[in-house]
Amino acid sequence: MPPGGSFSGSPRLTLAAALAKRPGVLAVRVNHRRNIVAADASTPTCLSELLAIRELGGVPVTVREPADRRSSTGFVYGVDGDLTNAELLAGITSAVPVLSATREGASVKLRFADPLPPERVVLLGLQLRVRPVRPRPRQCQQCGRFGHVAEACQRKGACIRCGRQHLQAESCKPRCINCGGAHAADTPTCPRWQEERRVATFMAVSPAPLSRRAVKAAVREESRERPSPAPRRSLLPTASSPRSSLPAAPPAAPAEDPRDTLITNLLAALQAVIQFLPEEHPLRATCLQAIGARPGAPRSE
Template structure:
């Protein structure tokens, strides 16, 4: 018997009742079993019906919410490319994205962004009807700003308001700091966090709303840091556990009230019924259905699944360290104790051992009494337990690896530049040596026993020839001095002086060039020695400060 009042048939209206079933679809086997059970129950006599009802377990009716609105069950969404940039578009209240297809949304987004359809051909659009949002995925960083600045779209001739924001990367880890926001913009927060924490891979930062002073930070790392610095204050970083989004307008899970596609129903946010404000009502949670407000701290299902509760990896106790098996353990057979070796030597010479025992029995007894302690100290377990690596050591190692990679890239660029300069210097040196060889080979080739008249020698020929030509020309000039006039002798002297002067200048230039080349080669060799020594030396890990516990 159930206590209550009977409902008259005139007041019953089945259209006012809506049933929301969250059970999964039954398999064909269960349906066939149910049909067989119904047929057998009909064929059985009516007398056995009460007994069967008593034996069968009572069926539990699913928890129903009369204020909820039935929505179709959605399928799994396709996965967007991991390396692309994602821009999430959230419509204003009262806009239902289920009324528009993806082609209309993509056409409106590309037209509003100002990009050409050929340029944005590779960009993708994916709609999430459960959350009433859609995402634009692009691989080009230049087109992200064009999509993120969109604030309204024209769909079927109507201008609808949208809010766009850039989603963090797929591999980013979310952390939260409390009592840290004082009205700064997301750009200012990100700039200050990157300035104060240059070693942390921070990719995004934003506030959690006007009613909260918390700041949500995304790190591109597998583990969260213990703390961050911002505006000269040290904040502890905790793991962010996203809550289940529940709408207080349509009483559905999956989206918030500000993006609900249905118009505002003007119902109570606690129970979902229409009544005066001062009317005492019993709250009902949209997430779990219990008698408390939606998203209250007492709700056990307010957090999304798949997120751990721990803020940081907890420190293992000493008992867990003892139970943990070491990675490397030496065997006792590799290091036998000294007592066993002495016993084996005594067993080989029994007569000698007996005489030694008979001579000093007291001494042997004393040694026997001390042997257990000595053997215990000698038969230690040579085991090496793995050293626990803290987050600070891991962060310092990663930072050292990044700095070493940067230094290696810089040294590699320096080596390549020096090698190019070395090749250029070698080419210049080869040209200088070739020119010098031609200059030194010219006198030997031009020297001959024939007499050369000074009138035949030209300035270019005299410049190319060496001192041998000058001597031969002077000797021939002495022989024919009587035949040649005085003017020819003066010309020959001036030509010879000019040749000697040019020869001295050329020699000085060659010597200066060789000295400069030698100095340059010495400098290059010293730089290469320093770079090779730096590359061969192991990287020195700088000690990092221990993280402060909150």
């Protein structure tokens, strides 16, 4: 959506009717908070016509196909040389099939045929770590809050840095409008920002559409159940204690596979979704199948 274009003043039925009258359109969904109108096309011709739309209900629009939930993206770094994209793709060995490889300077962007990228790939015998692309949380740049975009914001504009309304040139003391911390609302280290990023990540890797409200509830529940870290005790000797009395350092814990944590969190989100679905809803069966198909889950005879 270009700057200034907003569906906030357009009735849902008006927008839906403008698309539903086109041959091949099966269903239309309007989301004012995200400033998005989605339509399901039944034929390639209908899809091509929808992608050519530049105006809807008097609002200028940008149309694109939805992201493929069955794929994921990651980066590998420190790839020197002058290999072409085709040579890079042919030289990669991966536990997850690689759909494409695109060089961006000394880094390579990889697209994988799975919602979760592998931890590592091998390029011409060299093992490289994959840095998965994590989506940024949806945050309004007008009010600083999460869950909607500026074009759909119904609040008065506020300073992202302090949350107050004042002249742009006026200096201010940072205070997050979301958590109350001494930082701007769009600071990545903000606990609410991190929470919203986890919500966005779970929704992006889910093979089926999930309710943002249900995923957010699952993330917050998990955060409440997670034990707080024990206070760290200084290992430096005091003036009254000899150096030889230092306690031995505890053995290092084995590295935890991040995919296990992500799968656990995703299953928790699916379980939260089931609570909001009626018995006859088709998505309920899909969620139950996904939970039952997880590694180590008991199978019914």
